[in-house]
Amino acid sequence: DVKVTQSSRYLVKRTGEKVFLECVQDMDHENMFWYRQDPGLGLRLIYFSYDVKMKEKGDIPEGYSVSREKKERFSLILESASTNQTSMYLCASSLSGEAFFGQGTRLTVV
């Protein structure tokens, strides 16, 4: 079974802090994604990566950056956290078909 693991289930950070969300997959998938999910807005793509060191902006990249130094790990970075970044963050990976999700990180910025 594919396993996608996010480093934290719940996270509380202060405004202005630099925040790292980590995601690891164990199935050698080339594609990895970061989404945020907010009530009424569905899943919105922040960034995705189709190979090591390769990344593309999704629909809402502002305020975020990503890093993919190894195939299995995809990190989402909030350079300076703001209250409007309070959300559920979901990491996913895929090879050429279905996307598999991690358990999600509920981030609260206070």
Added chain:
Amino acid sequence: QKEVEQNSGPLSVPEGAIASLNCTYSDRVSQSFFWYRQYSGKSPELIMSIYSNGDKEDGRFTAQLNKASQYVSLLIRDSQPSDSATYLCAVNGYNFNKFYFGSGTKLNVKP
């Protein structure tokens, strides 16, 4: 126009009935289509994938795809209270690198 459209619901059906969930998409070159189930507070889990026109059955679930009309649907037969969740439709583009998700349809199955 959104890439993937779903009725947000809620859709309420009695236990044992058929639940019908619908989804339309805008990109004609889309190749792959998926249905995910998401329970409250949990991450989405894949329940069905479909790649060619027609029906695909898996247990109580049937996915239907019509590329000419650009819609995909999910039927749940003999609905159970445990099926109560939000169902997300997802569409994958030609290069498989991007998934577009609908905002989901909330299904309530009443005992």
